[in-house]
Amino acid sequence: MAGCSAERRNFFSKAYQNTTARYNAYFLSNERLKTMEAEVAAKATPDYNRLLPIFPVIDSTTAAGYKKELEEIIKKASYPIQKHATSDWTDDSYLLIGKARFYGLEYDEAIKTFKYVNSTSQNEVTRHEALVWLMRSFLQTEDLESAKAVSDIMKKQFLTKENARLLFLTRAQYYLLLKDDKLAIQNLRLAIPLIQKRDEEARIRFILGQLYQRNDEEKLARQQFNRILRKNPPYELGFQSKLHLGQVTEITDASSKETVDKYFRKLLRDAKNKEYRDKIYYEMARFELKQNRPELALQYLTQSVKNSTVNTTQKGYSYLLAGQIYYDKLQKYNLAQAYYDSAVQVLPPTAAEYAAAAERRDVLNDFVSHYTVVTREDSLQLLASLDKATLDTRLDAIIKAAEEKKVAEAKRAAEAAAKGAANNSGNNRNNIFGNNNRAGAGDTPMGTPPGPGGVWYFDNPATIGSAKAEFTRRWGNRPLQDNWRISTQQPTGSQQNLAAISPGDSPGASPDSAASPEDVRKALLQDIPLTPEMRAASNQKIETSLFTLGNIYRERLQEPAHAIETYEKFVSRFPNSKNTPEAYYALYLLYKAANDPKQQTYAARLKQQYPNSRYAKLIDNPNYLAEVSAGNAKVRQLYDQAFALYEEQKFKEANETINTIRRDYPDAELMDRVAFLNVLIIAKTEQPSLFKLALQKFIKTYPSSNLLPKAQQYLDAFALYESGKLSEAEFDRTHPNQPKRVVGVNTPVTPAASATQKPAALTNKPAEVTPSSGNAGNKTQAANNQAPQNPVVANATPENKAPEKTPANTPASTANTPQVNNTPKENTPANNAPAGTPGATPVAPAPVPAKYTANLQAPQVVLIIYPKGHAAFTGIAEKMQSYNSKYNGSDNLTVETASFNTTQDMVVIRQFTNGPKAKTYTIKQKSPQSPLSKIRGIEFATFVISADNLPVFLQEGNLEEYLTFYKNNY
Numbered sequence: 001m002a003g004c005s006a007e008r009r010n011f012f013s014k015a016y017q018n019t020t021a022r023y024n025a026y027f028l029s030n031e032r033l034k035t036m037e038a039e040v041a042a043k044a045t046p047d048y049n050r051l052l053p054i055f056p057v058i059d060s061t062t063a064a065g066y067k068k069e070l071e072e073i074i075k076k077a078s079y080p081i082q083k084h085a086t087s088d089w090t091d092d093s094y095l096l097i098g099k100a101r102f103y104g105l106e107y108d109e110a111i112k113t114f115k116y117v118n119s120t121s122q123n124e125v126t127r128h129e130a131l132v133w134l135m136r137s138f139l140q141t142e143d144l145e146s147a148k149a150v151s152d153i154m155k156k157q158f159l160t161k162e163n164a165r166l167l168f169l170t171r172a173q174y175y176l177l178l179k180d181d182k183l184a185i186q187n188l189r190l191a192i193p194l195i196q197k198r199d200e201e202a203r204i205r206f207i208l209g210q211l212y213q214r215n216d217e218e219k220l221a222r223q224q225f226n227r228i229l230r231k232n233p234p235y236e237l238g239f240q241s242k243l244h245l246g247q248v249t250e251i252t253d254a255s256s257k258e259t260v261d262k263y264f265r266k267l268l269r270d271a272k273n274k275e276y277r278d279k280i281y282y283e284m285a286r287f288e289l290k291q292n293r294p295e296l297a298l299q300y301l302t303q304s305v306k307n308s309t310v311n312t313t314q315k316g317y318s319y320l321l322a323g324q325i326y327y328d329k330l331q332k333y334n335l336a337q338a339y340y341d342s343a344v345q346v347l348p349p350t351a352a353e354y355a356a357a358a359e360r361r362d363v364l365n366d367f368v369s370h371y372t373v374v375t376r377e378d379s380l381q382l383l384a385s386l387d388k389a390t391l392d393t394r395l396d397a398i399i400k401a402a403e404e405k406k407v408a409e410a411k412r413a414a415e416a417a418a419k420g421a422a423n424n425s426g427n428n429r430n431n432i433f434g435n436n437n438r439a440g441a442g443d444t445p446m447g448t449p450p451g452p453g454g455v456w457y458f459d460n461p462a463t464i465g466s467a468k469a470e471f472t473r474r475w476g477n478r479p480l481q482d483n484w485r486i487s488t489q490q491p492t493g494s495q496q497n498l499a500a501i502s503p504g505d506s507p508g509a510s511p512d513s514a515a516s517p518e519d520v521r522k523a524l525l526q527d528i529p530l531t532p533e534m535r536a537a538s539n540q541k542i543e544t545s546l547f548t549l550g551n552i553y554r555e556r557l558q559e560p561a562h563a564i565e566t567y568e569k570f571v572s573r574f575p576n577s578k579n580t581p582e583a584y585y586a587l588y589l590l591y592k593a594a595n596d597p598k599q600q601t602y603a604a605r606l607k608q609q610y611p612n613s614r615y616a617k618l619i620d621n622p623n624y625l626a627e628v629s630a631g632n633a634k635v636r637q638l639y640d641q642a643f644a645l646y647e648e649q650k651f652k653e654a655n656e657t658i659n660t661i662r663r664d665y666p667d668a669e670l671m672d673r674v675a676f677l678n679v680l681i682i683a684k685t686e687q688p689s690l691f692k693l694a695l696q697k698f699i700k701t702y703p704s705s706n707l708l709p710k711a712q713q714y715l716d717a718f719a720l721y722e723s724g725k726l727s728e729a730e731f732d733r734t735h736p737n738q739p740k741r742v743v744g745v746n747t748p749v750t751p752a753a754s755a756t757q758k759p760a761a762l763t764n765k766p767a768e769v770t771p772s773s774g775n776a777g778n779k780t781q782a783a784n785n786q787a788p789q790n791p792v793v794a795n796a797t798p799e800n801k802a803p804e805k806t807p808a809n810t811p812a813s814t815a816n817t818p819q820v821n822n823t824p825k826e827n828t829p830a831n832n833a834p835a836g837t838p839g840a841t842p843v844a845p846a847p848v849p850a851k852y853t854a855n856l857q858a859p860q861v862v863l864i865i866y867p868k869g870h871a872a873f874t875g876i877a878e879k880m881q882s883y884n885s886k887y888n889g890s891d892n893l894t895v896e897t898a899s900f901n902t903t904q905d906m907v908v909i910r911q912f913t914n915g916p917k918a919k920t921y922t923i924k925q926k927s928p929q930s931p932l933s934k935i936r937g938i939e940f941a942t943f944v945i946s947a948d949n950l951p952v953f954l955q956e957g958n959l960e961e962y963l964t965f966y967k968n969n970y
Contacts, residue, residue: 014086021087025079029096032073036066036103048240048279049317050352051214052207054173054188055136063105073100091121095130102137111137128154128163135170139177142936147174165194169204185211202233206241209248218248239276242267243283247290260287278308282318289321294329298322316347320357327360331562333371337364355927359887362920363556366890370545370552377538384529391528399520539574546570547579548890550586555889560590581606585615614667635661635668642677651685672698672705679711692718851956852949854969856915859947862922864907864932865900865959866940873940876907879931884909887929888921901957911947918944919970944970 041056063070077096080089098113114137117130131150138147151174154167168191175184188208195201209224225245229238246263250256264284267273273280281304288297301322308315323339326332340361347354383391529535547570553563567583567590574580584606591599606616617624638661645654658678661668668674679694686694695715699708864880866873877897884893893909900906912918922942925932932942943966945953953962 017084017087018089021080021084021089021093025076025083026089026093026096029073029076029093032069032076033096033099033103036069036073040066046236047313047351048243049282049314051176051210052203054169054176054204054207058103058105060105063103067104070100070104073097088123091117091123091126095126095133098130098133102133102140107137107141111141125160125163128157128159129166132163132166132170135167135174139170139173142177144174144177161194165191168194181211181215185215198231199234199237202228202231202237206237206244209241209244213244213248218250221248235272239267239273240279243279247283247287257291275310278304278311278314278318281307282314282321285318285321289325289329294325297325301325312346313348313351316343316351317353319343319346320353323357323360327364333364334368337361337368340364355924356929359924359927359929363552363887367549367552367557370548373541373545374549377542380528381535381538384535395521395524398524402520543570543574543577543579546573547577547583550583551889554586554590555886560594564590581610581613581615584610585618588619617667631665632669635665635670635674639670639674639677642674646677646681646684649684651681655681672702672707675702676705676707676711688718851952852962852965853946854965855946855948856970858914859910860912860915860918860944861947861950862909862912862918862942862944864909864940864942865904866906867938868899868903868905870938872935872938873905876931880907880909883929883931887924900954900959904959912944915944915946915970 037056040058040062043062044056046052074097077093077100080087080093084090094113094117098110098117101107101110101113111134114130114134118127118134121127121130131154135147135150135154138144138150151167151171159167168187172184172187172191175181175187185208188204188211192201192204192208195204205224205228209221209228212218212221212224222245225241225248228241229245232238233241242263246260249260249263264280264287267280268277281300285297285300285304288294288300301318304318305315308318319339320343323336323343326339327336340357344354344358344361347357383394386394529538546566550563550566550570553559553566564587567587570577571580571583571587577583584602588599588602588606591597591602603619606613606619610616614624638657642654642657642661645651645657655678658674658681661674662671675698679691679698682694683691692715695711695718698705698711699715702708864876866876877895881893881895884891884895891912893911896908896910898906898908909921912921922944924930925942927933941959941963943963945962945966949962956962
């Protein structure tokens with residue numbers, strides 16, 4: 001009774017409070033936490049193809065499953081704090097609560113709790129343990145700087161064995177995050193002698209062996225795996241140690257190689273390893289690959305895939321290794337693409353290799369599509385070069401081969417159906433796939449179409465890829481939807497009857513059952529370029545695809561030898577292509593990187609044939625593009641000045657400003673707009689004939705400008721007006737006043753173009769043309785009076801003040817806003833009467849339009865909005881441009897920075913052809929290759945917006961509102 005009261009401070013009270021606090025609530029909560037940790041470790045499915053995690057991984061799903069248990073632990077651990085506040089176990093109870101918060105993924109609360117224990121506890125051991133758990137929490141939140149600070153503090157402390165063990169393991173995890181294997185190994189070696197549990201020691205030794213193996217220290221790795229096997233480890237860990245032991249065995253001669261082969265075969269014969277045969281075959285494949293025998297490795301991978309009946313993740317790794325072999329060793333990119341695609345479909349998205357595999361698959365998708373175009377068109381041109389008799393003979397052979405292939409496929413399908421029926425009649429469901437498990441069933445290399453008794457159809461990605469290509473060829477790239485066969489998208493003749501052509505093959509037909517040989521022949525002849533026009537179209541396809549292949553080899557596949565070969569073939573076949581200067585410059589850079597004297601050859605060709613191109617200037621001045629980019633800002637400023645002068649009808653001063661731009665910044669990116677403004681000044685100041693010549697010159701000089709449709713529209717209307725087919729009033733109506741200038745599909749965004757403040761050139765209102773009372777129409781009338789003999793002058797204003805690039809299929813005058821009705825209203829009393837007076841025409845309230853439109857097929861832009869001036873985003877535009885050049889080179893993306901508002905900046909990445917492609921790009925920014933993936937602990941937004949919605953978004957400046965729209969529509 002003397003010790004029951006928590007208010008007393010005598011010996012009996014202290015003893016009573018400590019005893020009840022420790023052996024009641026604290027003991028029970030601590031035991032429950034230990035039980036939960038053991039369950040998490042037991043339920044974890046380790047991925048032995050990757051480095052094992054040092055601590056058991058608790059994800060959101062696991063944490064949700066233990067939510068009630070963790071709440072109960074916190075509840076019980078809180079009891080000593082509330083009821084026995086004077087005991088010595090309150091700090092331990094707080095520590096226990098922090099651990100429960102940690103396992104519940106409430107890292108912020110856990111950090112606060114561990115900090116509190118460290119600052120208030122009187123027990124040094126408890127403080128040290130709190131600091132180690134604090135370091136673990138920082139690692140989970142990827143706050144590596146804070147984790148390092150805690151680690152440095154712990155260097156000065158004397159620790160118990162348990163705290164030292166935990167610290168060394170946590171430091172090892174820290175160094176693994178920094179990719180410093182050497183220091184991680186050092187800390188694991190310090191931790192192992194302090195580990196008391198045998199199974200935990202075996203696991204940490206296995207991780208140490210993996211690190212040694214990864215750093216080519218095979219002798220040290222072999223020592224660790226042998227020590228694991230000597231201490232009777234858990235069966236799976238012991239089995240994996242045996243597999244890795246075979247990998248690190250030193251091969252000095254043929255006998256040692258045979259020893260390893262026997263070792264693996266012995267593991268295969270062991271009945272206890274039946275469920276691990278996929279992993280054994282996978283390790284055998286890796287061993288053969290190590291001995292530079294890729295074909296044999298592919299055979300073992302075939303066996304691995306066949307035996308992956310339980311562990312589908314292992315199947316994904318087998319597909320991935322096969323793709324790597326076809327890509328790195330055999331350079332068979334078609335098959336590599338098929339296996340990378342299968343790997344991405346099977347591997348879990350959380351796998352470390354998933355993002356890189358998905359990116360490589362996408363690159364190979366582009367590569368294979370262009371490679372197929374080149375080989376197919378070359379084969380078609382070869383057929384076109386044959387005389388009629390030879391061509392007919394070749395077509396007969398193609399049709400016959402296709403028919404024989406069709407018959408053989410039907411026969412195989414019938415045999416498979418018969419076997420399936422026989423198996424079903426025996427009520428042995430597992431025998432449906434029994435052929436996959438019998439001896440010798442998969443002796444063919446991966447990628448070989450399976451015959452009877454071979455790999456199951458859907459386990460062979462090469463067969464699936466071939467079938468997918470056949471479907472696309474026949475039906476087109478159709479979406480997954482109901483009634484896809486009766487879609488309005490009809491396949492072309494080539495899609496129906498011409499197979500994809502591999503190198504050295506001739507085109508083959510895949511005739512429909514109802515099609516006669518003569519119909520098939522006609523379908524084939526439709527795609528053979530027998531006329532000059534078809535030959536020119538075929539050459540254009542080859543030119544585009546061959547140049548793109550060179551870019552993919554150079555920038556995305558990092559294959560300089562193949563890039564050189566492809567570029568040289570390109571410049572040889574198409575010496576006058578618009579891409580020839582860039583190909584010359586690429587060859588110059590590739591040979592320069594290889595320190596090859598040929599670099600001078602291509603530098604000389606470039607300077608001689610294209611002396612005024614940017615690529616020729618880059619050879620003499622590597623900083624040329626940077627200088628041009630810096631000058632673009634000045635050009636925009638001068639351009640706005642010129643346009644302001646144009647609006648004020650100070651045409652002489654405007655023309656002088658344009659001449660300054662042309663003289664000082666001849667390579668600026670806005671030169672087509674500058675030239676178009678000059679054309680409009682000519683319209684105001686010169687004879688109509690000169691205006692017509694200026695339009696024609698603009699069209700010839702800037703054939704790729706997005707202002708071309710507008711110039712052509714002026715020119716066509718001008719011709720109709722001159723011929724008398726168009727009256728002056730009708731001519732005016734064909735050229736409505738320009739819509740508001742907006743940040744369009746290709747408009748560079750300047751820092752001034754923010755949502756809160758825009759320069760006049762970015763917010764120009766259309767000219768007022770309605771001839772009502774007041775001065776509304778004075779400006780337009782003055783323009784008409786300036787040059788009455790030329791009706792074009794009345795409405796010849798620059799596109800949106802600064803001529804904007806609009807989609808090629810959209811007239812510039814209607815790209816972003818409805819047309820303005822220039823027809824004067826009748827001056828009737830009804831129209832002039834104030835609203836609400838007798839005789840006034842009632843006006844219906846205008847409906848409020850939606851701010852944003854959901855059009856995922858329109859051109860799209862990716863925005864990154866981040867805190868203004870944050871150090872983590874220093875140089876982000878250059879980093880993203882480098883990333884795009886390497887992984888999205890064919891998209892020709894541009895990257896610009898601008899101010900979004902007073903507290904946020906933004907990066908603008910433009911442009912993507914559609915929403916899904918842009919959305920895929922944003923998803924890839926989570927991969928390790930993206931500069932954005934390295935930015936931690938900072939809130940920023942990355943999202944897609946259409947070119948039509950972008951100006952609305954910049955004007956509104958409401959990020960949250962658009963993100964809601966984005967979430968609902970993308």
